[in-house]
Amino acid sequence: MADVRWDGAEKRYGDVRALDDLRLEAADGEFLVLVGPSGSGKTTALRLVAGLEALTGGHVWIGGRQVDRLPPRQRGIAMVFQDYALYPQMSVEKNLAFGLRIAGVPRGEIRERIGTTAEMLGLADLLGRKPRELSGGQRQRVALGRALVRGAGVLLMDEPLSNLDAQLRAQTRIEIKRLHEQAPTTTVYVTHDQVEAMTMGDRVAVMQGGKLQQVADPATIYDDPANVFVASFIGTPAMALNRLGAAWGDGGAELGANGFTLRVPAAPEALPADVTVGLRPEHCRLWRDGDGLLGPFEGRVESFEALGRESFIGVEVADGVRLVVAAEGTMRSRLGELVRFGIVPGRLHLFSAESGLALGRA
Amino acid sequence: MTTRAERIANYTILIVFSLLALAPIVGLLLTALRPADSVGVGFVFPRSLHFHNFVDAWHTGDFGTGLRSSAIIAVAVVAIATVLSILGGYGLGTMRFRGDSVVFAAFLIGLIMPFEATIIPLYYDLRRVQLTGGYWGVILPSAALSVAFGTFWMRAFFLATPRSLLEAARIDGASSLRILVSVLLPFARPAVLTMMVLTFMWTWNDFLLSLVMLPDPSVQTAPLKLALFQGRYVTDITGLAAGALIVALPVIVVYAFLQRHFIRGVLSGAVKG
Numbered sequence A: 001m002a003d004v005r006w007d008g009a010e011k012r013y014g015d016v017r018a019l020d021d022l023r024l025e026a027a028d029g030e031f032l033v034l035v036g037p038s039g040s041g042k043t044t045a046l047r048l049v050a051g052l053e054a055l056t057g058g059h060v061w062i063g064g065r066q067v068d069r070l071p072p073r074q075r076g077i078a079m080v081f082q083d084y085a086l087y088p089q090m091s092v093e094k095n096l097a098f099g100l101r102i103a104g105v106p107r108g109e110i111r112e113r114i115g116t117t118a119e120m121l122g123l124a125d126l127l128g129r130k131p132r133e134l135s136g137g138q139r140q141r142v143a144l145g146r147a148l149v150r151g152a153g154v155l156l157m158d159e160p161l162s163n164l165d166a167q168l169r170a171q172t173r174i175e176i177k178r179l180h181e182q183a184p185t186t187t188v189y190v191t192h193d194q195v196e197a198m199t200m201g202d203r204v205a206v207m208q209g210g211k212l213q214q215v216a217d218p219a220t221i222y223d224d225p226a227n228v229f230v231a232s233f234i235g236t237p238a239m240a241l242n243r244l245g246a247a248w249g250d251g252g253a254e255l256g257a258n259g260f261t262l263r264v265p266a267a268p269e270a271l272p273a274d275v276t277v278g279l280r281p282e283h284c285r286l287w288r289d290g291d292g293l294l295g296p297f298e299g300r301v302e303s304f305e306a307l308g309r310e311s312f313i314g315v316e317v318a319d320g321v322r323l324v325v326a327a328e329g330t331m332r333s334r335l336g337e338l339v340r341f342g343i344v345p346g347r348l349h350l351f352s353a354e355s356g357l358a359l360g361r362a
Numbered sequence B: 001m002t003t004r005a006e007r008i009a010n011y012t013i014l015i016v017f018s019l020l021a022l023a024p025i026v027g028l029l030l031t032a033l034r035p036a037d038s039v040g041v042g043f044v045f046p047r048s049l050h051f052h053n054f055v056d057a058w059h060t061g062d063f064g065t066g067l068r069s070s071a072i073i074a075v076a077v078v079a080i081a082t083v084l085s086i087l088g089g090y091g092l093g094t095m096r097f098r099g100d101s102v103v104f105a106a107f108l109i110g111l112i113m114p115f116e117a118t119i120i121p122l123y124y125d126l127r128r129v130q131l132t133g134g135y136w137g138v139i140l141p142s143a144a145l146s147v148a149f150g151t152f153w154m155r156a157f158f159l160a161t162p163r164s165l166l167e168a169a170r171i172d173g174a175s176s177l178r179i180l181v182s183v184l185l186p187f188a189r190p191a192v193l194t195m196m197v198l199t200f201m202w203t204w205n206d207f208l209l210s211l212v213m214l215p216d217p218s219v220q221t222a223p224l225k226l227a228l229f230q231g232r233y234v235t236d237i238t239g240l241a242a243g244a245l246i247v248a249l250p251v252i253v254v255y256a257f258l259q260r261h262f263i264r265g266v267l268s269g270a271v272k273g
Helices: A042-050 A092-102 A107-121 A136-149 A166-182 A194-200 A218-223 A228-233 B004-033 B052-060 B063-094 B100-112 B115-128 B135-160 B163-171 B176-184 B186-205 B208-213 B222-229 B237-272
Strands: A004-013 A016-026 A031-035 A057-062 A077-080 A154-158 A186-191 A203-208 A211-216 A240-249 A252-257 A260-264 A274-279 A284-286 A294-306 A310-318 A321-328 A338-343 A349-352 A358-361
Touching: A004 A042, A016 A042, A016 A057, A016 A186, A016 A211, A031 A042, A031 A194, A042 A057, A042 A077, A042 A154, A042 A186, A042 A203, A077 A136, A077 B163, A092 A107, A092 A136, A107 A136, A136 A154, A136 A166, A166 A194, A186 A194, A194 A203, A194 A218, A203 A218, A203 A228, A211 A218, A211 A228, A228 A240, A228 A274, A228 A349, A240 A260, A240 A321, A260 A294, A294 A321, A310 A338, A321 A338, B004 B052, B004 B237, B052 B063, B052 B222, B052 B237, B063 B100, B063 B135, B063 B176, B063 B186, B063 B222, B063 B237, B100 B135, B115 B135, B115 B208, B135 B186, B135 B208, B163 B176, B176 B186, B186 B222, B186 B237, B208 B222, B222 B237
Parallel strands: A031 A186, A031 A203, A077 A154, A154 A186, A284 A321
Antiparallel strands: A004 A016, A004 A057, A203 A211, A240 A252, A240 A274, A252 A260, A274 A349, A284 A338, A294 A310, A294 A338, A310 A321, A349 A358
């Protein structure tokens, strides 16, 4: 087992910075998820650890050893690829054995380790098959098995579930998490799927444009996003973000624009004149009898999505100020209709309109 | 869905082209089987079939020696060119190194330059190092020419293999050579076999290089032996036809054995992209 540390790691392709001064650590046994849109540098960060790309600056440490110039095989890592990359002409058993044979593991031990891994992943009946004779889910498990059987200290996964259908993905997500809990190997997991990030990671590192935006446990990422990007990227439907003017008034701060005004009793002290205000749908509810909500406010329905368990209503409360209101069950609204809603106090996220950095909640 | 008319049109075109391809061979066969002293060539069915013409041609043309020389040269060229092309294509197709595009361009020159243009300087160069007159005088230039094509061919194949496959093997600890031998080559069999068939065919059918490099009849290749049927004033048409068939037979046999792989190899670039 080993920890992984990016120490100012940088990767440039000509003038393009794919990864910019990454400082991040995955502790021994931790499940760290790198999440971000495409081009955010998450896969580059992973490949630098694997040794599949060369650093153009900074260092990478694995288990207290600087590995900048070591070839992949000397780094004590195993990797699961997005397209599985199984050796097409080898049987499942040979795919699993390949790395062990190269490492010079004795035959008996190879057989034993393959047996244990195959048992754990339900591959025992498939050992004689070639990859082309397997379903997508089975291939995925073989790819996982090939990484696990080596018993490497660090497990790297590059979007391993993105080629599976939704149901299988949910199932495999739980499976991988369970395996990690049974044998906590340091895992760096790259995904663009925020559900995977939130459900699997001990900690989540959100990346964008080659830069680390925030790293924290999933709850913190969700409840206290460090900047506008993290706030908008994590959460479905996305957090509603509006640029409003801010000023201190009698008994609290006043946030507003174009005739819409929100009075909040408590707000961060250093309040600039312009703020970006974020509000998640679940903190913006239909008005019944108050329930301690701020409000009521009124908005015109612009869109709605009924998902069965809950519904999301997109409303415009003033010119250019839009929020998403959550309602329980299936809620049918007509477009253009006026709805009344309230806001959960303390759940407004305030960001500097200039830098996008979080100021605090109100 | 293809309509009946389309299907008929398809088959008509295929039949016409098959006939065009087969006609010379059938003409050759009919000529080879006619009586040795008869005049005229072409598609006249002979009154009696003279299979003995092949025996006569074998002796006149000294094909025992010719085929042996051809086989030695072709096998050596295929072996050398295959190994070097695979290694060259692997390097150029999967590795990035300083000057790789220059190296690749140098290989392409071998493909683009008309061989006839180099034959005279080549002769003098090889004579200086005493390589003319023996097998190596043909084997080395032929192998070099085939490597130009083979490297180009194998590079295209290796470029098309998924990069993650190589990376997975690297992470599994395999060396570059191990990746090539254990992971890529089993997968590359159709491409390699196609290259081998083409190299074999080109080497076997070569006339000019052997003519220049091999003046000694004891090492001359089979195609050169066909010249023995052509005197200054007369040409033994029947013998020449029989000899030509003897020379062509090994290529046909090799192709027939490997045609399934050959077609797969030729198509692999086209279909999968």
